[in-house]
Amino acid sequence: MSAVPASGWADWFSPTELVRFRRRHLVDRWIGRLVPIVFLVAIVPILDLIFWISQRALPTLTWTTLTTNPTGNAGGLYGPIVGTVDLLLLGLAIAVPLGIVSGLSSAIFLPFRWGEVVRGAGDLLVGLPSVILGYFGYFALVIYFGWGASLLAGGVTLGFFMFPYIARASDQAFSSVPPDLKDAALGAGARLRQYARRVAFPIALPQILSGIFLAAAIGIGETAPLLWTALFSSYPPTTLSQPTGYLTGLIWNYYDEPLTFGTEVTLAFQAAFLLIVIVVVMNVIVRLYAERSRKKLEGLYG
Amino acid sequence: MIDGSLPSDAASSGPPGLLEVEHLGVSAGSRKILDDVTLSLPDRTVSAVLGPSGCGKTTFIRCLNRMVELSPALKIVGSVRLLGRDLYDREVDPALVRRRIGMVFQRPTVFPQSIFENAAFGLRLVHADEDEVDRSVMDALKRAGLWDEVHDDLDRSALALSGGQQQRLCIARALAVKPRVLLLDEPTSSLDPHGTQRIEATVRHLKEEIAVVIVTHNVGQAARISDRVAFFHAGRVVEVGATPDILERPREALTEQFITGRFT
């Protein structure tokens, strides 16, 4: 007696079962082939763009490009690079604490329903066109508070731009802590804030840091919140109240200058190239870090 | 007791039970999860809360240390007294209640930290000094029956331990703050027979010093480790008494049906 009947599988499965199974199998195979094609369709224009930018940026990109200020139709990117970093750090100094506090309250401290309200408000902010935030920064900070177009006004506006991304990442990070651990902590006599600090925060931290990096990567590529708040300058800022240059602003100012006129257009391409490199590097760091911390928490969600 | 603290042992003069539960009821909306539960849980005794799935065992022991209050949908009536003091009194701090009455859950709930830090968790909440933390952690790990397996590397991640070891670490974490009562909610339901056996051995030792309340739906486990059994069904206590009496000579038909395996 053999386990397989002489007539093959036909004895084990009904004809309709066999037909359906074969159909599914074919569909699976076709989807498997389509995915790489769709991926290529999406990736080719991006690669083409990067190639197009590199072609114009790289031939004249030298160390001096990074260390000299833009000067009319010559010079480098030094001022805008420093300005970008300053604006970003100032923005993060506001967005990180606000975002984490927002995530803590929506995920841990507020009753679920109020948490939903906070989450909804955050989603609304993410969806707000950044140009509107730029106008808000202009009227509220530059005009009403009288800060003038400055590093301070630009940094604060950029902070409000990045805040909802960090709030959302923090909310998700705190919410994904296994609820058993909250019972365990409170069951051992911890107060809610002790649970938040000693248990939830260390577990959520990698995810929050990833969120911060991604918010910074999005923020660094923004122009609209800064155009009327930081304005522009070719020189690195020395005080909070000075107008400040930034890489996207330089691209905005120079990208449509005629190629024959001087180096401005090239400078715009070099700024774009630099931005791409920075964003790619930030993404790689986030991914490596996320992978490492995932390994460290292995078994927690098992 | 204006400061909201709980009575110490010196104040224990009154009732026979360490924990006295009177007319306890829990409801979710119009649905009664526990109905008029009155029980006395003696000191230095293992009391088993036995009953079929969904009869309210978890809800019941979560009432004993006010963990039930973390579910905002549940309404609680009646009283739970520790050494005569009502735990639900407005003056009483729930965090203190939970230090005096520790809890271990159905699945191990270790924190992603070292073995030492897990055991020290409750101590660190109140700024205990380092020597005292060291001593208490060692003592708790010994009482939980885990010390011999982990003492040479307390800095290892608790997540690397087996499920049974993790559960004993959770017991150690609860014991480290020197509770008077330990609540265990089906602590072996996720463990293999060996892990189960180790936990049961640990529980049998613990009753020399404190009161233990263990939830189980396993008649064999109740027989092996408990001195008293309270049989629950549909949110009510059907009968309560010494373990051999309840398991060998049940008075109620429901109890008999359950222990002879006619429903689970």
Ligand SMILES: Nc1ncnc2c1ncn2[C@@H]1O[C@H](COP(=O)(O)OP(=O)(O)O)[C@@H](O)[C@H]1O
């Ligand atoms: N927070 C809650 N809200 C509504 N119903 C609940 C809640 N917690 C428990 N219940 C219900 O109470 C009943 C008893 O639950 P539980 O105490 O977990 O039983 P057991 O531990 O004996 O299995 C179940 O029917 C459960 O659905």
Ligand SMILES: [Mg+2]
């Ligand atoms: Mg249960």
